[in-house]
Amino acid sequence: MNEMTPPKEERSAALKGLGCSRKRVEDARFTQGKGNYVDDIKMPGMLFGDFVRSPYAHARVKSINADKAKALPGVIAVLTAADLAPLNLHWMPTLAGDKQMVLADGKVLFQGQEVAFVVATDRYVAADAVELVEVEYEELPVIVDPFKALAKDATVLREDLEGNMEGAHGPRRHHNHIFTWEQGDKEATEKVLGSAEVVAEEMVFYHRTHPCPIETCGCVASMDKVNGKLTVWGTFQAPHAVRTVASLISGIAEHNIRIISPDIGGGFGNKVGVYPGYICAIVASIVTGVPVKWVEDRMENLMATAFARDYWMKGKIAATKDGRITGLWCHTTADHGAFDACADPSKFPAGFMNICTGSYDIPTAYLAVDGVYTNKAPGGVAYRCSFRVTEAAYFIERMIEVLAIELGMDAAELRAKNFIRKEQFPYQSALGWEYDSGDYHTAWDKALKAVGYEDLRKEQAQRIADFKAGKTRKLLGIGLTHFTEIVGAGPVKNCDILGLGMFDSCEIRIHPTGSAIARLGTISQGQGHATTFAQILASEIGIPADDITLEEGDTDTAPYGLGTYGSRSTPVAGAATAMAGRKIRAKAQMIAAYLLEVHDGDVEWEVDRFVVKGAPERFKTMKEIAFAAYNQAIPGIEPGLEAVSYYDPPNMTYPFGAYICVMEIDVDTGEHEIRQFYALDDCGTRINPMIIEGQVHGGATEGYAIAMGQEIAYDEIGNVKTGTLMDFFLPTAWETPHYITDHTVTPSPHHPIGAKGVGESPNVGSVPAFSNAVHDAFRAFGLRQAHMPHDHWRIWKIANDLGLHG
Amino acid sequence: MIPNSFQYHRPDSVDAAVALLTQYGDEARPLAGGHSLIPMMKLRMADVQHLVDLQAIGSLKGIAVAGGTVTIGAMTTQHELINDAALAKAVPLIREASLQIADPQVRYAGTLGGNVANGDPGNDMPGLMQCLDAVYTLSGPDGAREVAARDFYEAAYFTAREDNELLVSVRFDAPKGGYAYEKQKRKIGDYATAAAAVLIEKSGGKCTSASIAMTNLADTPVWCAAASEALVGSSLDDAAIGAAVAAMKSAIDPQEDNRGPVEFKTHVAGVVLARAISRAASRA
């Protein structure tokens, strides 16, 4: 090595590649208020759309009179289903194989449903016009309870499906039934349950909530009637999928549609779906020939665009007397609302709920999920989790606790006794998954040690004694969770959305001076892709991350991909990035060998250069190679240095973690205080530890909200009771607990860089940790199961029902 | 979230404001900090055609503590209440309560006058003013009049103020003894699940006077004479506190909402009152 060459370590650090807590490149613009969101887009002559929404949860629409609205100066048009019907756009397909009304067609099925779309010259006029549209409704009986929806004589909700008993996912057995999805071995599981030494049974409810991103959903649609091109800027988590769907339903050729996701202010699953607002804005722009903007307000967001969860999970878990789990049975009643608009891979109508055996080696299991229509908003999206994984994790982590109670056993010990052992990976689960890698015992022991588990249990025992002696009114809860996720959807052979395989992509161009641009099929909504994907590339191709531009979200320039949700970006697009980088490196190797006048096999890669084997002073840096690629005629090699990779993952990845929450509970007021929250995550190879920590903080805070207060609640006649942020709980800095983060590293064996994805782990893992802490505080007083959210009055109710108020 | 269109007025004197209110009658509303009124307009629950902004009326601002009497102008913000040293010394109860209202951003804008004139049972200041036995000065076309805070509230959003009157100031005597404001809420920025304002004077180990007011437990604040009387003459022992709590519970009338059912609110009201009494007693 000549004197001018810095040592390997130094060069490697300068790349800011894998493992570097590189500062987020996005933050410069976000912290200065220079982001460019959909609502920042202003175009000459742009019109504004706003919805007339249904005040009723179930009603027949007798008539719509828009005369007064149309007479208001500034109002351009008022669209109703009747206007969309000739275009066949009054209904639209959902991602789940159902269809959804774009505008009320004869009746409304949930409060807040879109009834008419007003288009006006500004949004103030549009809002005034909405008030002037006269709609005559005839109220119908409302069903908000999915169990009542399946009663024999229950009102028919979806009249459009009457007589059609074959649904998108098999037969429907009732007029308000959507599908039954079964996994595992029913007979064998029932046999195990029948002969088990111990069976614990419980109904676990994961209530309806909402991703509630700070930026609501919206779009600007612009039809250029001269060149026939439609451009839509929107809050889309999957821009290419939106383009294909838009083409299929509008009949506009796909090359004439350009979808752009600008900066997105949080998605968390809320921005995966296709909403009536997008269709109406597009139609309005096609009709008027000018751009049309539609942006929902907070109440519309909470009431009408994609909710999450709402799963009633009935469980039975069988074990030997000494705590070896022998079987798991689960029947879920899934409330999908008025239309089945879940965003799941097509073959998985209940997402990956069949990961519900969790981190445990359960030999026999059976899962059935019944999807049901009710008079609630459609959705059922993966709110910062891979499809229904948080429901599954909550279910199994509650069932473990219930079993521990049944066995009179410590819940930490019960878990350790049943974990899939390290040497069992790759592990074939009873419900059909192949877990790629894991080392649960190591993580678990580390977590218990970190929080001082045994001392906590001693303190808790003392606290219970003091409480019983009247010395304190506070209880101590220790909430345990060991979760296993399944992310990175997914292998094209079994994962698709509307027939589109769930691969992802990356395209790289190296510029002559040795910097680069990479484009991906994903789209960041705050995850920091521009930071982390550049790091993956930096390590692969030896170009500093700071010299790599990352671009996503414009379908005219980005390669086709399925977007960002379900923690899939790193497992899928991250893999594509590494693979494209490797293609670049392969070509670079040939160029280097040519320049160094040796055979390809005589050079080897070293951080940022190819070096002649055994002659360290002879090398070509990536910068030199890049320049050569553009300025030299190299025999047998095309000029330029570019690569593209479409990555079809061979398997999902299975991140896991151990979370522990220590909570103080005031028995008299139902208030709580998080004394400690410890989060150990194993997401395989760690690309940027700082971003991982940020993701864990954010996800755990969402989990805290969900477990401790956040919900979309309806009254019996289908009114949304939590339509504003006064009642829908979003924690502020004040409520947010302090988190201690930790990690182990068990790389994915099939991912090119061993990364598994982390964005959603903290939501999946923290919800059961918080909820288990509440349950654990009352375990000594006989509590088995109390439904979330654990807000003040519900915790108070637990204490009251247990007779703790004297 | 977009209000109806309205006319905006910005008078620079109380008389000019009163004239506008008189001219437009129930189509007009005073605008103070706007943190109760504007959300109602955006939700289109309030249809205001003439908004009379009070920001330019200098005489409505200010805090005066003189000779044991405190006078606060209606347009004084909650932030100013918290940061006024003389007020904090004379009536620390105000500071303790103000810090439990909303969040700093809201408190920079929200005013004392708006808070007490609003008539929303969720507002904290009305109960506090009843506890302090404050007097409100109202200015109308026929001049000024005074109404005791304890007589001001009739029902949710209905008060003794006429549409064309302006609330110009709030006055009360600085209390002696111990004080406490205890509030349970779901999160920062939330109105009370239950809140209690308590003032206690003690002499020779016995309670000589007490004043108790509860917030968000009925459609008006509840100043509870019977609860206060249960404490007077006692040594503020558990039995006396229990009697005060029992008296308070029969005076309130909470309604079920997202914060919880009636039974829960009633229970919590008892807990916050008992805690407030204990804290006030320890400071007396």
Ligand SMILES: Cc1cc2nc3c(=O)[nH]c(=O)nc-3n(C[C@H](O)[C@H](O)[C@H](O)COP(=O)(O)OP(=O)(O)OC[C@H]3O[C@@H](n4cnc5c(N)ncnc54)[C@H](O)[C@@H]3O)c2cc1C
């Ligand atoms: C997120 C949030 C949380 C909040 N939390 C709390 C809380 O915990 N506790 C609490 O007490 N409040 C809370 N508030 C309300 C806040 O304190 C308001 O500022 C206050 O209620 C009203 O004061 P304002 O100056 O904003 O009045 P405005 O909103 O301007 O006016 C309120 C009403 O009073 C009338 N009015 C105002 N001034 C006068 C006057 N001088 N004479 C006659 N009528 C007048 C107006 O016409 C209007 O009807 C909260 C508000 C928000 C937005």
